[in-house]
Amino acid sequence: MDASIFSAPKIDCHCHIFDPESFPYAPGVFYAPSGGEIATADYFMQVMSAYGVSHALLVGPNSGYGTDNRCMLDAIRRGGHRFKGIAVVENDASASQLQDLQAQGVVGIAFNMALLGLAHYANADALWERIAALDMCVQVQVQDDQMAELAPRLLGCGAQIVVDHHGRPDISRGLASPGFDALLRMADSGRCAVKLSGYDKFSREALPFADAQPFTDVLLSAFGPANCLWGSDWPNIRATRRLDYGTLLGVFERSVPSEADRRTILVDTPMRLFGFGTGGN
Known part of the structure; x- marks a missing residue:
């Protein structure tokens, strides 16, 4: 009999920390989380303990902090090796800036095309190459057909690519849309991974998001x-x-009905891609 998801080992590869009391939000950010959205590192570690999550990949959010990574870096420092990070930087970030982040537990840089648009990253190719040279990953959040234009640039930079939230497909257009097809073809590169997450950002149905299942199936295949x-x-x-x-x-x-597949996705893949260890390492 398969083990319950709640007792199985697992690593959460997309979560955020918001602590405006200790780290005030950056001026002019487009959205400032408040109330029940406040999410401190101490609280999240209690969530992890409650659900048996050993490690987590913290993603620097555009909301609240923009390119200010201090809140996330503080969480990594205090997390006792439970956390790695994905930072947000300006497109002209230097190799030394990237190395400084890497030394603090950052394993990649996030690029949010879904929020900021492709034009915002028109000059990001040189940065992606610097990221690749440091063996860090380029994490992208796209939506609709953005990947159709973006994929050749990403594959040309040489970095490990991580795609957020199923690629945020347009459910109404089905599996054959140009953006989702471009994402699927990236699998052949051998250096692209995708997060099976973010249902609220693309599903048009209530939980359990049945309309997302065909997209999960095809991505997993x-x-x-x-x-x-x-x-x-x-x-x-x-x-x-x-x-x-x-x-x-x-x-x-x-x-993901196969327990073996779930184990790979929840533990083996994040350990390999991001350097998470076992037993608190």
Whole structure:
């Protein structure tokens, strides 16, 4: 009998920390999380303990902090080797800036095309090459057909690519849309991984997001569990519906029925891609 998702080992590969009391938000950010969206490192570590999550990949959010990574870096320092980070930087960030972040537990840099548009990153290719030279990953969040234009540039930079939230496909257009097709073809490169996450950002149905299942199935078939990851997107800011950590784990358990595949996605792949260890290392 398969083990429950709640007792199985797991690493959360997409979550955010918001602590405006200790780290005030940057001026002029487009959205400032508040109230129930406040998500400190101390609270998240209690969430991890409650659900048996050993490690997590913290993603620097555009909301609240922009390119200010101090809150995330502080969480990594205090996390006792439980955390790695994905930072947000300006497009002209130097190799030395990247090395400084890397020394503090950052394993990649995030680029949010879905929020800021492709034009914002028109000059990012040189940065991607600097990231590749340091053996860090380029993490991208795209939506609709953005990947159709972006894929050749990403594959040309030489870095490990990580794609957020199923590639945020347009559900109404089905599996054959140019953007989703471009994402699927990236699997052949052998250096692209995709996060099976972010249902609130593209599903048009209530939990358990049944309309997302065909996209999960095709991604899992194309990339294989060795290039798939899971993330909660905790604390799910700006969510359009109620989301809870446990129910999102349940969605993942149902959507990936093989226990062996789940083990690969939840543990083996993040350990290989991001250097997470075991036993608190």
